[in-house]
Amino acid sequence: MSIVAIPFFACTVFLGVENPAVLHSATMIxxxxxxxxxxxxxxxxxxxxxxAYIPLDEESKVKGKAAIDVLGSR
Numbered sequence: 001m002s003i004v005a006i007p008f009f010a011c012t013v014f015l016g017v018e019n020p021a022v023l024h025s026a027t028m029i030x031x032x033x034x035x036x037x038x039x040x041x042x043x044x045x046x047x048x049x050x051x052a053y054i055p056l057d058e059e060s061k062v063k064g065k066a067a068i069d070v071l072g073s074r
Contacts, residue, residue, distance in 0.1 A: 005033055 011026035049068060053061045 008033055 008026055008029040011022055011029060015022045017023045017026065052068075053065055056064060
């Protein structure tokens, strides 16, 4: 994430956003940053949390999932 965040903030802070080419570059880098973070969350984090419930019995799954959903959403 920081690999993409550093060029984004460098474009906006050091080069300014007055130049349309710089603004376009910063927008593309910001879009890539959002896409990478969301795809990582939905592709890796969410399935991993669901796999953690597989070995549990039904009651533990319900209680554990509720607790993790509350803590993980913050």
